Amino acid sequence: METIQTPYFVIDEAILQKYYDMLTDSLKQNWNNYLVGYSFKTNSLPWLVSFVKKNGAFAEVVSEDEYSLARYLGFENSEIVYNGPYKGEQSFRDVLLAGGYVNLDSQMELSWLTKLASEYPDRNFEVGVRANFNLEKMCPGETTMGEVSGRFGFCYETGKFAQALSILQKISNVSVVGLHLHSSSKSRSVNIFRSIAKMACQLKEEFNLKLSYVDLGGGYCGGMEGRPEYPDYFPAVAEELSKCFSPAETKIIVEPGISLISKCTTFVTSIFDTRDIKGTRYVMTDGSRFNIDATMIKSSHLFHLEKSEEYTAKRPVMNEQIISGFTCMECDRLFTYENQPELVPGDRIIYENVGGYTMSLNPLFIQYFPAVYVRKDGKLIQVRRKWTPADYVQGSDWKE
Ligand SMILES: Cc1ncc(COP(=O)(O)O)c(C=O)c1O
Structure with missing residues (x-):
């Protein structure tokens, strides 16, 4: 028995490394154009954040405070994946100006972007849009939101997603280059991620998008007996995505949290x-x-x-x-x-x-x-x- 005064958490570095490598090996084998955006909200312990940074991860943040923490811990603005409904305007601008990843989530952010684009007419701004879609219909009984809607991003079924795209397409120096499709599920099944990939194809075809990235979000399983592991997800994702994307043109972004650090x-x-x-x-x-x-x-x-x-x-x-x-x-x-x-x-x-x-x-x-x-x-x-x-x-x- 260790003699250290309890209570305390222990992180086993070798196991963490094993899971990080399992993730990137599996991405490499199936879609060799990827980016890991580590989910700060899941666990932003400075040691852990610095560990994933050393391994090449960007910071996936969902608030001004998380953004500031990422900057404090050494991430450049260009190494931020900025998500969620509660961004700060200044950090939103800083990340976009530096070429980081911003996935738009609201009408308010559309106005921020319109303003920014008009202030910098000589710059081109590349953004992603978070799509809110009926994943429950594709995977009955598996999602967290179930029959009621999720509350993030622009809703595909009600036409809000199409409306957001049409607003963005009218701004000459803004390009929509990414889709953010994170959806929380109870099952964390391979089927969920296959369906997310299918949706990426559907949106690309329907709206004639030219995408440099598809952000699958987080929500994978990891280290749970009898449940999927990283190598189970990415063959299915690649199989679907390859119907309308290629790794040469389109990157996968993954935002692992729990799956990386639980075990x-x-x-x-x-x-x-x-x-x-x-x-x-x-x-x-x-x-x-x-x-x-x-x-x-x-x-x-x-x-x-x-x-x-x-x-x-x-x-x-x-x-x-x-x-x-x-x-x-x-x-x-x-x-x-x-x-x-x-x-x-x-x-x-x-x-x-x-x-x-x-x-x-x-x-x-x-x-x-x-x-x-x-x-x-x-x-x-x-x-x-x-x-x-x-x-x-x-x-x-x-x-x-
Ligand atoms: C946008 C986004 N990315 C990543 C994650 C991380 O998910 P998990 O810790 O389940 O892998 C979440 C969690 O809800 C999220 O909302």
């Missing part, structure tokens, strides 16, 4: 107390549901145990042990451990596949951010120390 990341917690209340055994741990499931959507967790070597007595089997976090919220319960030997203070619960939407969604609630370590060559190196009150009060004024 390599664990969260190590310790049990500090147990208590019996009205026949229920509560196991209190120093990790919280807010650390690894802040949106409260997970119904189960992958984990393994490291049992305290100090506790040598025989452990009775217990019907039910409710594994809980340290916070004072009743909903801070992680899982129920059924028909298993008793857990005792000093035992550790190590959650697996916790790299995505955990560190970036972790609130500063009751305890500050936990430390993060990277496992490299068998050693643990701290890449973020546990936050202290001094970190918490940054930017605050309270002294006269």
